[in-house]
Amino acid sequence: xxxxxxxxxxxxxxxxxxxxxxxxxxxxxxxxxxxxxxxxxxxxxxxxxxxxxxxxxxxxxxxxxxxxxxxxxxxxxxxxxxxxxxxxxxxxxxxxxxxxxxxxxxxxxxxxxxxxxxxxxxxxxxxxxxxxxxxxxxxxxxxxxxxxxxxxxxxxxxxxxxxxxxxxxxxxxxxxxxxxxxxxxxxxxxxxxxxxxxxxxxxxxxxxxxxxxxxxxxxxxxxxxxxxxxxxxxxxxxxxxxxxxxxxxxxxxxxxxxxxxxxxxx
Amino acid sequence: xxxxxxxxxxxxxxxxxxxxxxxxxxxxxxxxxxxxxxxxxxxxxxxxxxxxxxxxxxxxxxxxxxxxxxxxxxxxxxxxxxxxxxxxxxxxxxxxxxxxxxxxxxxxxxxxxxxxxxxxxxxxxxxxxxxxxxxxxxxxxxxxxxxxxxxxxxxxxxxxxxxxxxxxxxxxxxxxxxxxxxxxxxxxxxxxxxxxxxxxxxxxxxxxxxxxxxxxxxxxxxxxxxxxxxxxxxxxxxxxxxxxxxxxxxxxxxxxxxxxxxxxxxxxxxxxxxxxxxxxxxxxxxxxxxxxxxxxxxxxxxxxxxxxxxxxxxxxxxxxxxxxxxxxxxxxxxxxxxxxxxxxxxxxxxxxxxxxxxxxxxxxxxxxxxxxxxxxxxxxxxxxxxxxxxxxxxxxxxxxxxxxxxxxxxxxxxxxxxxxxxxxxxxxxxxxxxxxxxxxxxxxxxxxxxxxxxxxxxxxxxxxxxxxxxxxxxxxxxxxxx
Numbered sequence: 005x006x007x008x009x010x011x012x013x014x015x016x017x018x019x020x021x022x023x024x025x026x027x028x029x030x031x032x033x034x035x036x037x038x039x040x041x042x043x044x045x046x047x048x049x050x051x052x053x054x055x056x057x058x059x060x061x062x063x064x065x066x067x068x069x070x071x072x073x074x075x076x077x078x079x080x081x082x083x084x085x086x087x088x089x090x091x092x093x094x095x096x097x098x099x100x101x102x103x104x105x106x107x108x109x110x111x112x113x114x115x116x117x118x119x120x121x122x123x124x125x126x127x128x129x130x131x132x133x134x135x136x137x138x139x140x141x142x143x144x145x146x147x148x149x150x151x152x153x154x155x156x157x158x159x160x161x162x163x164x165x166x167x168x169x170x171x172x173x174x175x176x177x178x179x180x181x182x183x184x185x186x187x188x189x190x191x192x193x194x195x196x197x198x199x200x201x202x203x204x205x206x207x208x209x210x211x212x213x214x215x216x217x218x219x220x221x222x223x224x225x226x227x228x229x230x231x232x233x234x235x236x237x238x239x240x241x242x243x244x245x246x247x248x249x250x251x252x253x254x255x256x257x258x259x260x261x262x263x264x265x266x267x268x269x270x
Numbered sequence: 271x272x273x274x275x276x277x278x279x280x281x282x283x284x285x286x287x288x289x290x291x292x293x294x295x296x297x298x299x300x301x302x303x304x305x306x307x308x309x310x311x312x313x314x315x316x317x318x319x320x321x322x323x324x325x326x327x328x329x330x331x332x333x334x335x336x337x338x339x340x341x342x343x344x345x346x347x348x349x350x351x352x353x354x355x356x357x358x359x360x361x362x363x364x365x366x367x368x369x370x371x372x373x374x375x376x377x378x379x380x381x382x383x384x385x386x387x388x389x390x391x392x393x394x395x396x397x398x399x400x401x402x403x404x405x406x407x408x409x410x411x412x413x414x415x416x417x418x419x420x421x422x423x424x425x426x427x428x429x430x431x432x433x434x435x436x437x438x439x440x441x442x443x444x445x446x447x448x449x450x451x452x453x454x455x456x457x458x459x460x461x462x463x464x465x466x467x468x469x470x471x472x473x474x475x476x477x478x479x480x481x482x483x484x485x486x487x488x489x490x491x492x493x494x495x496x497x498x499x500x501x502x503x504x505x506x507x508x509x510x511x512x513x514x515x516x517x518x519x520x521x522x523x524x525x526x527x528x529x530x531x532x533x534x535x536x537x538x539x540x541x542x543x544x545x546x547x548x549x550x551x552x553x554x555x556x557x558x559x560x561x562x563x564x565x566x567x568x569x570x571x572x573x574x575x576x577x578x579x580x581x582x583x584x585x586x587x588x589x590x591x592x593x594x595x596x597x598x599x600x601x602x603x604x605x606x607x608x609x610x611x612x613x614x615x616x617x618x619x620x621x622x623x624x625x626x627x628x629x630x631x632x633x634x635x636x637x638x639x640x641x642x643x644x645x646x647x648x649x650x651x652x653x654x655x656x657x658x659x660x661x662x663x664x665x666x667x668x669x670x671x672x673x674x675x676x677x678x679x680x681x682x683x684x685x686x687x688x689x690x691x692x693x694x695x696x697x698x699x700x701x702x703x704x705x706x707x708x709x710x711x712x713x714x715x716x717x718x719x720x721x722x723x724x725x726x727x728x729x730x731x732x733x734x735x736x737x738x739x740x741x742x743x744x745x746x747x748x749x750x751x752x
Contacts, residue, residue: 162363165330168350169357170377170428180376184367 035235048236058221058237065202065217068133072140072201073148073194079141080148080193085182087149088156099153103146110143114210117142121211132208132215139207140200147196155189156182191252199245279342280306280431280464281327286336288322296322298488300336304432304466304481309458311467311475314485315511320468321360323485324434327466328357340431356425357434361441362417364409370396370420371405377428395427398457415446426457432464439474451477472512476500484508505617509550516551516591519619521714521722523703528616531589532720533566535609539616544705544712546619546724553594555613558582564606570599587720588627624686624723626679627751630672634662638679639696645677645748676751683712683726685745688737695738699723701731715739 039045052058083102092098105113121135122128128135159182167177205219216224218241225234286300297319304310312320325331326338329350338346345353356377364373374395378388396402399419404412412420418438425433435454439447455478458465469475475482476496484491484499484507491511492504503509506517520530522545528537530549541547561567568586582593584605591607599605628638635641648654653665662670689695699717713725715737723739731737 160361160363162359162361163365165328165350166357166359166363166365167376168330169328169355170424171351171380172376173349173351176380181365185365187367 032235032238035231036239037236039232048232049240051233052236052240061216061218061221062240064215065219068136068140068217069198069201071133071137072144073198075137075141076145076148076197077190077193080145080152081186081190084149084152084156084189087153088159102149105142106146110206111210113142114139114207118211128211135211136208136215136217139211140204143204143207144197144201148193151192151196152186152189155186155192159185195249195252198248202244203241278305279303280308280340281466282337282339282342283323283327284337284339286323286326286333286338288319288326288331289334296488297326297333300488300490302483302490302493304464307462307464309455309465309467309478309480311469311479311482312485313469313472313475313482313511314491315470318485319488320470320485321436324357324436324466324468327432328355328434329353354431355434356428356430356432357436358421358425358438360436360438362421364417364420364424366409368409369405370401370407370409370412373409373420374424374427376424381428391427392423395423398426398460399423400453414441415450418442418450422454422457426461426463430463432466433461435465435467437469438467439469439471447474454478476512484511486511502615503550503617506548506550509548509615509617514553514592514594516553516556518549518551518589519625520547520549521545521703521724522547522616526611528614529722531566531591532587535565535614536611537614537616538611539614541616541618542705544703544714546622548617548619550615550617551591551609551613553581553592554579555609556591556593556595557608557610558584558593558595558597558599559606559608561604561606564608566607568605568607570601570603570605573599573601622724623680623682626721628677628679630675630677632672634672636677636679638677642696643679643743643746645679645746650677650748650750678749678751680747680749681741681745683724685741686723686725687740688713688715688725688727688731689740690735690737692736692738695740697721697723697739697741698736699739701733701735701737704731704733 036048037044037046039047087095087099087102090098117139118128121138125131125135163181163185164177167181168174172180202217203219205217205223208215208217208220218237222234222237222241225231225237281304283300283302286297287295288297289295300319300323302310312323314320322331326333329345329348329352333346337344340353340355365376368376371392374392375388378391383391392405393402396404399422401416401419401423404416404420409417409420418441421438438454439450442450451474454465454467458478467475467478476499479496481493482496482499483493486507492499492508494502499508499512503512503515509515509517518530520528522541522543523529523534524543526537526540528535528541528547528549535549537549558564566586568584568591570582571585571590572583574581576594579594579596580598582595582599584591584593584607586607593607626638628636630647631637631641633641634647636643636645647662647670648656651662651664651670654662654670657663657667662672664670687695692698697715697717697719699715699721701713702716702722703714705712710726710728711730713727713731715723715725717723717739725739
């Protein structure tokens with residue numbers, strides 16, 4: 005009886021899930037595989053891969069996402085490493101400084117960035133790719149720092165001592181112990197950055213960008229009342245995310261497992 | 271000179287001290303010489319500085335003062351990766367992202383050995399720890415005991431000059447621990463390298479070591495062979511930490527004669543007549559007899575069955591004596607106690623102070639001297655206070671039972687004055703011993719209550735004089751008996 009009562013607590017979220025996740029998903033699948041007359045078709049799918057506009061946007065988005073994620077990783081890892089390892093008087097304050105941009109309103113941040121970039125570049129439309137990457141890196145960087153920081157913080161110091169004890173110098177210790185053991189954090193960070201940077205077209209729009217990424221493409225289709233085409237693009241994107249998730253899942257699982265990454269004496 | 275000694279001594283710690291950033295002195299003036307091939311154990315309670323000392327030898331910690339010599343050369347500035355020393359860590363510290371083979375080969379690969387040679391050495395190391403064929407296993411699939419063995423294999427495969435072991439058996443169950451103790455000991459003999467082992471388990475230390483270094487509060491209390499440490503403890507801490515022991519304060523009453531527990535015993539240590547001593551008697555050296563045959567008598571207060579023997583507690587006068595005997599005794603029965611001369615180990619008392627153990631009356635006054643002393647109990651218990659009902663309560667507000675509390679009253683010999691006016695002092699008694707100590711006489715006065723007091727006085731009194739002891743009330747010090 006008690007167990008049943010506890011299960012009832014899931015009900016509000018269950019209703020939410022059905023109304024706002026499951027039902028819309030089914031609607032998308034329905035629209036993606038039907039045409040204007042409501043008949044089943046794969047036209048939308050073949051159309052997606054036949055149109056150079058859609059495939060081009062897919063590749064472009066992919067490029068943006070890869071570059072953004074790469075830049076984020078290069079910036080975030082050293083910061084996270086210094087934060088986790090450094091002997092700061094008050095670590096949480098230093099960490100807060102890096103995470104603080106998240107507290108400021110998104111619109112405000114991007115507008116400010118736009119003004120700065122305008123001063124430097126003059127006309128923003130000269131460097132659409134660069135601006136997009138800068139905007140997204142600016143926006144998503146904390147999401148890369150935090151998981152890496154957490155993983156490095158949890159890393160058992162005695163493993164580093166063990167490496168040094170066995171004859172590894174600090175550089176060898178980093179590449180043979182610290183880096184491999186922070187992979188789960190890196191994977192989480194990539195997840196948090198890569199997927200949003202394929203779709204978050206608001207950054208582009210606000211930076212007066214004329215280029216398209218996947219998100220903007222869906223928006224454009226819907227704006228033109230092409231529900232079927234737009235749904236198919238959304239579905240394709242969903243599949244890409246699914247494949248990506250399956251591919252990286254085994255690393256992410258390890259992270260959820262435990263802090264030391266496997267060794268806990270039983 | 272240095273060169274001749276360095277052949278035999280592998281590592282020397284000279285006046286090593288380590289002070290933490292917050293000013294806490296973990297290790298103080300540590301001096302130790304370890305011979306090549308020795309099995310040395312650092313033994314002590316947690317927080318005694320044994321692990322810090324080990325970490326300084328490994329190179330993870332740096333001494334604030336002193337010299338650390340390896341083969342006669344100072345290695346204080348050498349990072350751990352440059353020292354020919356390997357460590358078996360407390361929680362093993364195996365690399366979770368590498369399998370057993372790669373864990374063990376970690377050090378060999380860094381040395382850039384040929385692949386075939388690495389494979390051969392890893393195989394040999396796994397044979398050494400009885401885990402043949404475990405090369406491809408991942409660390410998380412191993413049991414605690416297996417991880418332990420891999421950690422040992424990973425360290426010994428590098429053929430270090432010194433192997434450091436930081437409480438390596440702490441996480442294992444009793445049976446496994448005993449097995450590993452013997453295995454480590456035979457491994458030490460087979461490999462012939464120097465082992466420095468850290469533990470808080472005295473039995474482990476006694477079983478395995480060539481030399482034990484007993485530590486407390488950052489200082490070496492005693493260093494010696496297990497037999498020395500057990501049979502001839504240097505001070506009360508060592509006697510108490512190594513094995514169980516009865517420690518009585520007493521006084522030498524003649525050549526090979528010692529008085530404690532209200533009786534005279536024959537002992538084997540020749541200590542100057544009249545010296546205050548601590549007598550250590552191991553529970554297994556106490557012999558229970560009939561009351562008539564014993565040197566002292568007592569009542570059995572508890573009997574606990576411990577498997578091989580019974581642990582019997584006997585109360586004789588004010589002294590509790592713990593006895594280990596294979597024969598059972600009845601609780602509440604009267605017994606006699608005999609101690610063979612060989613069973614008594616005499617230690618010189620470190621600070622000569624008169625100590626009287628006493629209980630509390632219901633109104634919290636001291637039983638000793640019948641309430642004449644005023645002792646502030648709220649100072650003796652942390653955060654204690656008297657509540658509105660006049661009951662003494664501790665920091666949590668729980669009442670402290672006056673009947674269970676034992677207070678130790680102490681007074682220094684130089685604070686006591688003797689007088690032949692019987693009414694002048696708090697206590698009266700006969701002088702039963704006197705020795706001249708250069709600038710004063712040291713007397714032993716046995717009071718009418720049968721307590722022995724040491725009194726320092728510059729004037730000469732005679733043996734058997736009946737005197738009263740004048741002790742200013744402010745010279746008494748109080749402590750709670752744990």
